[in-house]
Amino acid sequence: MTNLNKIAIINMEGVSKRYLPDTLALYDVHLHITKGEFVFLTGPSGSGKTTLLRLLFCAEKPSVGEIWLDGMALSSITPSQLPYLRRKIGVVFQDFKLLERHSVFENVALSLEVTGLTGGHIEKRVKQIIERVGLGDKIKRFPPQLSEGERQRVAIARAVANRPQIILADEPTGNLDRPRAKEVLSILEELNAEGTTIICATHDERLYERGYKRTLRLYDGILNSP
């Protein structure tokens, strides 16, 4: 196990998550993901995909078990360390979690601003990423003025903007048509090629059907890892 810890960027040991009063969302999950891996996490709705990702960026605490992220035990993270841990992780939320009263630009810039970078430095990079997800002409719009698919792409742009070590994408193509979905996948693959570790939760078979990537399957909170 100690050997595995060294090469694994994500390591879950015997993790269970119980929601009160009686939901067992995850049961005895053992998971090792090495640096630079691209992993699909699949399973039916309600099987615990989002819960697993939420555990990884400390939005929830496991009921049982321990998680190591880049060698750091998450149970030992203090509230003041938490922001710095989260900056290493880019998250594409299933419900996007965009700031409604901030423009597309401001939403994407946010993940850089929280790290203390100022306007001049980030503007070019933010614009570049927004172009990359195909929203260059809507940079000044606000989330309520965008379609579902466009909002999803803003969420992706924000998650990747500060070049995190790990990207957790929760249904990043849920609202996209085939060409758009492929494009999102190619953005993720590009980042992966640069060394970013990626976990992509989805039940979109178009993404993982080709089978050349490791695919984890969750059923009722139980992980069948190949």
Next chain:
Amino acid sequence: MINPYIKRAFSDLKRNLMTQMMTTAVVALSVLIFIFFYFIYLNLQHVAEIFGAELGPVVFLKKDVPAGRIPDIYQKLIKLPGVEAVNYVSPEDAMNRLKTFLKDEKDVLEGVDPDFLPPSFELKITPAFRDIGNISSMAGRIDKWPEVYSVRYGQEWIGGLEAFIRVFRIIVVISAFFLLLTAAFVVSSTIRLALYARKEEIEILHLVGATRMFIQTPFIIQAFSQGLVGSSMAAGIVFFCYLYIKNIVAQFTLLGGIGLYFLPWPHIVSIIAISACVCAVWTAFVIRKSLVQ
């Protein structure tokens, strides 16, 4: 580092302009009431001081006191403890003063014997000795001198004024306390409302890795500027009221000697600085309590 915080604070301020203006108005009103009380207090104190100094005891002599005794009495008075200066007012001087005071109506004094006014001494009391107790016992002693007809001093109303000022000072302090409480309450409830209205936004900020400092600093900058703007407005309003009243007061020649005084500038600056800091510190405190996840 501080610059983007200020930028965020003010772009945020623009988004919630209405609430921000309401809070600023409440701060302004609270500080206004306080400054106004304080202004009245300072001016009353000033009046009491002027009259306390100018209306020293006046010693009226009997009319039959021979002129040769005057220097002796002068020497006796000037040697009394607490007496700073003594001014002799002859019956003629007194008559001339009366004529000046009456101005156009001075004809009524035509044919009046200038000796009908008694000669008197005006005493100026040292500031340290200016106390109603001291002055009344001194007056009592002088009154027993054989040459003295009577001693007058502004005991009744100066004493009354001073007692009133003492009560007023307590009112100022208590009102400051309650106004501080009101302002703090309003500021903290607007902050709570703002935090509540932006619960989701704050949660998102947490999720993308914002520190608590990043989240709370704009709120604190906003509160600071609300305190700054609100209290400056209050000081400005009182200042313009002061200019207006001063003009009216100046038209009454009788009150001419009193004048009206605005708060000293260091006091104004301190009140503004304290208001701004209290708003900021109180906001930081409220956020600290409500942001604990």
